[in-house]
Each structure stands twice: as C-alpha cells, then as structure tokens.
Amino acid sequence: MASHLPDSRLRWLLRLTLAGTVFTAIVILVGAWTRLVDAGLGCPDWPGCYGKLVVPDTGYAALRHPETPLEPFKAWMEMIHRYIATLLGVVVLAVVALGWRLRHGRQYPWRLSIALLVVILLQGAFGAFTVTLQLWPQVVTLHLLGGLSVLVIFLWLHLRLRRFAIELPHSPPRRVNGLWLGAAAILVMQLALGGWVSSNYAGIACQGFPSCNGQWWPEMDISEGFHLTQTVGPNYLHGQLHADARTAIHMAHRLGAVLLGIALLTLWLRYRQQASLRSVLFGLAVVYFVQGGLGVANVLLGLPLWLALLHTAGAIALTLGLVAAFWTWRHSAGWEEDITAIKGASHANA
Template structure:
C-alpha cells in the first residue's frame, strides 16, 4: 500500500475533525430541540424575533408585559398572542441553542482556515458554506415566526437543516480521507450495484421526512381546533397526509433493508460500512416503534422530537454510506497528488 502523506499539519487536521464532530452533534441536538418546540406547540412562544416580547431575556410572568401586549404582538403577527411562560422559554432556549450551534460552526470554519494554504481549499469552502447556510437558517427562522409558522417555511427550515448536516458530513469525510483513515474502497462493479440502492434510499428517506413535516403541520391545525383534550382524535383528523406517511414507511423499510443487505454481502460482515448498517437498522427499528406509538397512542409529545431526530440520523448514515461507496471518484479524482492505495 502506498504511504499517504497529509499535505497539512496533522494537528490542524485533528483539530478540524474534532470541532466538526462536535458541530455535528450540536446540529442533531438542535434538530431534537426544534422537535420539542413543535411537539409542545411553543413555536409562537416568542412572537417577535430576534428578541422575545421585545426583550433579550423573556418575561417569566404576564405582569412583566404591558397590559395591551396582545394588541401589540397580535397586530404584528395578524393573530392573538397569549403569553405562556413555559412555551415562551422553550422557544427561547431553542433560539439560544441555535446561537450555540452557530458558535460551533464558526469554530469549525476557523479550524478550516489552514486548509486554504494547501491543495485542499475545498474543505475551507465547505465549512464556509455551512456557516453561511446556518446564518441563512437563522433568517429563515425569523420568517417562520413572522409568517406564524407557515407550512412552506417550516418545511424549508427542515430541508435546510438536512443540507447543513450533509455539507458538514461531506467535509468531515474528506478530511478523514486525507488523514489516512481511509474510507473503504469499493470495486466499480459493486459500486454500481449498490449506488442505485443508496441514492434511492436517500431520496425515499428525504421524501418521508418532508411528508412527516406535513403531518406535523396537520396535527398543529387539528390541535388548535380540538384542543389537547381531543388528542386521541388528532391522527384520524389529520387525514390523507398521515396515511400517505404511514404507507410510505414501507418503502423506507424496504430501501433500508435492501441497502443494508447489499453492503453486508459486499463487506463480508466486516468493516465500517457493515457496522453502520447495524446502527442504521437499529435506529430504523426504534423509528418504527416510535411511529407506531405516535399513531396509536394519542401522539405522545415526548416521542415526536425523538421520531424526527431518528429519521435525520438514519438519513445521515445513508449519506455517509454513499460517500463510502463513491470514495474513489469523489475524493481521489478531486484530490490530485494523493496516490491511491493499492
């Protein structure tokens, strides 16, 4: 095997990998926190942005607000605003965690600066793209508030979160590739067979997440109509979106099982890809269980954010598997100067 010599200081590479890994963890936690906001109906807990009820630190009691606060914020958002300290602080914590995540992404951007002095400039530009996308995500979050949780804005907000995760995963995989922690190389014939599976699985999972977002939006509407006392009827009142989401889960199951079986045959029960398949299958089992409970046990709020976060992690694993399967083409051809391992 030809010895690979990193073109950049090993400490800089290790620092980037460490900070990028922590950034990815905070992104998944932010998705979980965002799910909690949706599950608790706290999306309008702060009716303005970036402040909350006109203050950087939100009130804890209605007495801290002006008597006509409903007129002030209701007129702004074209709807009546009812102060609820629990929902207000859930949304506020969500915003703080968003800032915290943005800080980690900025650190990752700083860690990528040394790559500008090497022939791996793309790692810096990937990190810069993630940073700019997070800034845009913050602006999009303000539009979600100003449009009173408009369904299209919420869906765009979720899709952008997935894109940011994919960009950082790509950058992390690329750094790992040049850091001699090689992605498993796959023969061209095997790659072609499995590439269709992995691309199909990613597309199916993405569509399922989007449909799930539509179901969540439908539940919000039903909840506003029936109230929390009618929680047991929420699912049946959502209508077609829920049944499409439930039926589409069969395609998700088949695509994940097919992809996993193909990779296990390829790896012979060895290697990182094989371990990722086991993790993916375990998460899928948990996803199915939470979905069943949500559908038949009156949509317990505690499981809604878990269900969403599991879906995003499964989608992320599928993307990483795509990178593994296409490592020769994605990394070696673009990273000239690094000899291929024999």
C-alpha cells in the same frame, strides 16, 4: 501532506465538526420539543422576545404585544431554542475561520465549509420566518429539512477532514449510482412528509394501526392536504386543515415509510456480501425498524411528548445512518482492492 501540518488547526477542525454534528442533533430535538409543547410562537417577534433578548416580565410583555399574552414557559422554550441555534452558528463560523489558512490545501473541503455557512444562514432566516409567518407549514417543514441538511453537511465535512488529515491508500471514490440516489431521494421525501405531518398536526389523524380510523383506505382529501400554496397570514398553531386533509397527509407518511423500507432492503440485498458495508447496513436496518415501531406507538398511544421526541431522534439516526453507509460504500473500493491484493500475495508466497 495534511497530516504533517505544524499547527493544531486540523485537530480543532476535526473536534469542532464532530461536536457540531452532535450539537446539530440536539438543536433539532430542542426545536421538535418546542413545537410539541406548542411553544413555536411563545415569542411573537424575532430575534428578541417581546423586544428583549431575555424573556421579560408579564407587564412589559403586555405593553409590547397586548394581543399576545405572555406564557413564560413557552417563551423560555422558544428562546432557549434560539440561544442554542445561535451557538451552533458560532461553531460554524469557527469552522470556517479555522479552515481559512488551509483552504488551498490539496483536497481540503473548503467549498463544503462555505456550503455549511450558507445553509446555517438560511436556517436562521427560516427560523425568523417560522415566527413572522406564524408557523406556516411550508416554512416549518423547510426549517426541519434545513436542520437535517446542516447535520448531514457537518458529518460529511468531518469525514472529509479525516481523510484529509490521515494518509490513506489513494483511490478515487465510487461514482454514485441509482440505488443510492433512489434511497436518498425516498429518505428526503419521507423526512419532508414527517415535517408536513408535524406542521399540519396530522400525527394522530389516523386512529389505530395498520388500519386508519377503522378502514384500510379511509376518506382522504389529498388535494387539500398537499395544497402547497396555503394562504400566508393565519395563525397555523394547531393547524388549519380539516380532518380528511390531515388523514391524507398521515397516510402518505405511512406509505412513505413502506417505500423507504423497500429502498433500504434493496441496498441490503445488493451490498450484503461486502464486508465493509454489512454491519453498517444492518445497523441502518435496525434503526429503520425501531423508527417504524416508534411511529406505530405514537399512533396507538396518542402522540405522547417523550415518544414523539424519540421519533424525531429516529429520523436523525436514519439520516446519519444512510450518510455513513453511503460514505463507506463510496470510499471502500480502494481499501477492498488493497486487502484482496495483500491476501493474494500472502497466498502466493505460502
């Protein structure tokens, strides 16, 4: 059994994957902060900043990129994001290196470790494209989804390693059904819409709530708002879309929030009687309503920095919450059967 391994590799893997989950959330929030203070192009090149690994002085920057004047605060924000993202990559490499000797162990999640490495490498590429393609919304949105993918894989890997390390009643996991697939698909869609809102600067395209600009169904340009083959080349800082296109994006995000609420409510109604799931789904519902409130507050208060960061944190919490709920549902069948059998035997003996 994995729990009898003589070395401390498994203990370190458990620590690293848990730390990696938390650290990924921090990297995502720092990335959001960088975007919200318009520092995404604080350094016009990649991976350095004006050709340096640290932010240079104004004179050197002017010689290197005279067309892009140095703004030290924004440049440092961008570089700090790159530094901590690189450190996250080192954590992933450590997880893969430590797992190398365990890769042949029964049920050791080696393929998941490799998937984590592949996704983090893709994230690095998207980070580079974010700068070189000047905040092209498609890449910015994919970069956000990539960060959330790293978050999910880290958490799933940690949970898998816990099962690998601890002796548990052996029971095959439940097969995925349409309810969970639907909820996951709607959450991914809503997260993508959130990224699309942010990358196209549509967060305050609607004034007021629940109406938008004084109308329940305002003027919208859906085809332009979701035109995914936008020209590569222009600087997309502050966006390139007109008002009606941004309104369409914003309204789609609102409608996506309603769909997500319906999906989570459906899960609650279906599984509320299962003791192992009741508290997890209740926590997920609380996070959803808090996240909805943060979204409304962002509209009414004009998207203040701290509130926009909390809204990003809410998206992270929703993602982790749904993963935790799905894991609990998928692996609780055998435990519930064991508990039922034990209770039945106790009653019979009495």
